[in-house]
């Protein structure tokens with residue numbers, strides 16, 4: 001065992017400064033190479049802030065966008081460990097299972113249906129909404145709840161104003177860094193990347209220093225989960241999984257997770273099924 005502070009940075013791309021369009025976030029798309037470089041630089045800014053506050057911290061970075069292979073390994077701060085590739089049981093939050101003390105969300109975006117929010121969605125375009133015990137949640141809510149299951153607080157989140165508001169509503173004591181203001185699903189007024197990085201670095205240091213004031217989200221007991229899916233075929237596939245049921249209306253599947261960890265894993269599976277076309 002070590003007494004060093006352990007920090008997990010979960011890094012997405014839609015909420016990075018300068019990014020407004022989906023092609024900038026998809027491999028092969030116009031400006032994707034720029035997008036992943038901007039993402040890498042924002043992660044490095046967060047790492048610098050964490051290590052400024054706590055020089056001995058062990059920092060892991062989970063690449064948490066799309067393929068989970070976006071961050072440029074050779075451009076990352078060499079003091080971190082990079083978690084890369086998929087699938088993996090804890091998805092965007094891989095690394096939690098190793099035991100961490102604090103989580104930071106970098107480049108995050110608002111949930112599907114929240115708007116305006118730059119590239120607002122929940123995990124995939126196959127999903128219209130996810131509800132846990134009746135409450136609509138996005139990736140911020142799901143990932144903060146999963147961290148809570150492991151007893152870990154989310155101490156900082158960066159992204160557009162909609163993402164910051166979403167985290168602020170769930171974890172009022174978390175530090176938020178607004179790097180752009182959403183004007184729509186694919187439009188924003190954005191900070192200069194260097195200004196965004198300065199703010200992220202300063203805020204990450206602050207968030208680490210005041211981490212003890214941020215409680216983990218409390219999660220306990222079974223989680224009633226509902227997923228509204230875009231495609232009826234995905235509903236058909238999802239109901240092949242034991243314990244997953246079709247709700248009236250035809251677009252929604254429901255299941256009861258034993259806890260948020262089990263629900264989280266099943267949500268990931270159902271979303272993956274959305275990529276399968278009728279055979």
Ligand SMILES: [Zn+2]
Nearest residue numbers: 012013065066
């Ligand atoms: Zn993403």
